[in-house]
Amino acid sequence: MAENIKVDLELDLRGLLCPLPMVRVSQNIAKVPVGGIIKAVATDPGSLADIPSWARTTGNEVVKTERADKDITFFVKRLK
């Protein structure tokens, strides 16, 4: 399960709408070391497309996405 992913920073992005969830991840990515993981929980369905796309354009990686109820949880790995 998700528990074996070591999380360096958790972000609660519930209730935020486009473009904020993606912007918040980008503002916080430098706070974790290279190779580190941000766990971000959003409720905006748009973030399902936005956060992976942001990761591709910035050279980072969404290693896992989980959905439970309205919560969408992203595990974003800083690659550089």
Next chain:
Amino acid sequence: MEQETEVKKKATIIVISGDFDKLFAAFSIATGAAAANMDVTMFFTFWGLRGIKKNMRTGRSLFGRMVGLIESGDVTKANPSKYGFLGMGRWMFGKMMKNKNVSGLSELRQLAIDLGVKMYSCITSMEVMEIDKKELIDEVSGVAGVALMVEEAQNSEFSLFI
């Protein structure tokens, strides 16, 4: 440490509209592009100047003051391009957006500024509409003409005219 050696891709956004919805799109795209590590430059011209105006009355001549009166107010007074209804639409959309927790225009603009989006105002439209530099928000990087815009656009991955 951030590696600043990597050259950032550029984006240019020309904002000619002062409509709420179009300003909203412009600031959202600017913010999104800046978050995706792009170097974003916005140029505000004509009605778009509302996007960077302070909340003050502008104009010197009779016509200038008339325009200043009709176009008075800052970004928070922008009306949607549809459903204007003499300000009702602005109020309605404001409420709908607040209910859905969407950020307002001025918050979105502040976020863009925080992310390093550069904002320039068009000198000619400032002259025509009699808007002074000191009537624009302090974060405006400068006053520019079409030459700077063309130069930025030439080096941009994408340019938008909103």
